[in-house]
Amino acid sequence: MADPGAKRELEEESEMKEFSAQTKKPRADLDCKNGRGDTDTDCAEVCEENVLCTFETSAVLSESARDKNIFVHGKISGQDAVVILEKTPIQKEVLGQILSESSLKLQMRNDIYSTYQLQAPAHLNEIKTTVVFPATQKHIQKYRRQESFLLEETAEDYLSITLPFIQEQRFSLQWVYNILEKKAEAERIVFEDPDPKTGFVLLPDFKWNQKQVDDLYLIAISHVRDVKSLRDLTSEHLPLLRNILHKGQESIFGTFGLPRSQLRVYLHYQPSYYHLHVHFTRLGFDSPGCGVERAHLLQDVIQNIQSDAGFYQSRTLYCPLRADDGLLKKYKEKGKI
Known part of the structure; x- marks a missing residue:
């Protein structure tokens, strides 16, 4: 069988x-x-x-x-x-309704096995x-299925290739500032520490529908505006990083009941946008971008900086880049890939 x-x-x-x-x-x-x-x-x-x-x-x-x-x-x-x-995702709270109020159409029966097409009530379906609108070419490229390549970026490569590319692109962060200034999504904020140096806002990522904690996904966005990525972090930022970690974990436990032992807290490199933000997801959830080639646990980041204040300015970092990424093209032009 x-x-x-x-x-x-x-x-x-x-x-x-x-x-x-x-x-x-x-x-x-x-x-x-x-x-x-x-x-x-x-x-x-x-x-x-x-x-x-x-x-x-x-x-x-x-x-x-x-x-x-x-x-x-x-x-x-x-x-x-x-x-x-x-x-x-199917929520266990409405499972009874789905089973009792849906219509079933038999597709196949064989011994103890049978399959059906289930049509759930509209409000449970x-x-x-x-919607991303108006969408730029960068958005369209972001969601298109493509081959990826692992970039090996030395400290020198960052200064001579990556940083100039970031500065040339002038990526818009207005939507981030709108959140920080409460001009948009203010009602979605779960927690805020308003301190200009160590504060942040915590809100659900768009990938999470907030109806179950199995795929919990929140983003902490720093009020500090001069940190683009891991490469900018030094011992000066340790109070900020510790604050995001501890208060983010406390807020999620108080609001959603998940203890810190069930949370994955990490930064992306390269990030999808160049403003310091931290991802909080449930540990058992295979969230997009949580693989070792891109995600850096915040706890590890803090310990690395404690051991060496210039850790992220001196070490080689690895990250995946999609085939049509402009940064990948720059590295190919320099003969680095």
Whole structure:
């Protein structure tokens, strides 16, 4: 008899292909310009409530049957947009409702094994949707499935190649400053220490729907604005790092009941944006970017700086770069890869 685990993987692949195909279909039933709404007023009301009502799909950037998500590039009002659709995890609190209130359609029965297509009630069948609009080419590249390369960056390479690249790009951090200044997402902040030197705000990452702690994911964003990455950290920043670690752990325990022994606290190198921020995830959750080639445990960072104040200015660092990353191109031009 076939391995039930292998059978389930095949079923998940099939479900994801169906999910993908549905996403790629024309959206006539959701698009006013293709006939939805009897009047212009109806269409205006629909589009005011649904930012995606005029979304036109250009390409599927990537998709994952295992993670139940898909990343779509398209246009909204003629401007680039990226839409991320993710099937939300099943919550044990509503498990009884799912089992008792859903409709079942038999697909296969063999001895003690049977499979069904389950149609859950609409309110229990959500798809978490993230919209990046207007999206830049950097956003589109970020979500496109690509080959990765491991970069070996010496201290000299950082000063001669990486740092000039960062300075040339002038990556916008306005969205970060909007959070720090309470101009956006103020209602999402879980905890804040307002101290300008050691303070930070703690809020949920967009990857987490906040409905269960199994995939808990929060970000601590420092109020200090002159630290771009690990490379800038020295003994001067130890009070800040310790404060983020301890108060972040305390806040998560008080709010979500997870002790520090169940938390993974780390920094990325290279980071996705050049402003000091720290990731807090549940230890058992295989969060994106938590692999050894990119994640640096905050506890290790603190100990390394305690042992050598200039540790991150002198050592060689490794990090993965995607095939279309501009920084990878710079290293190739210099014959480093």
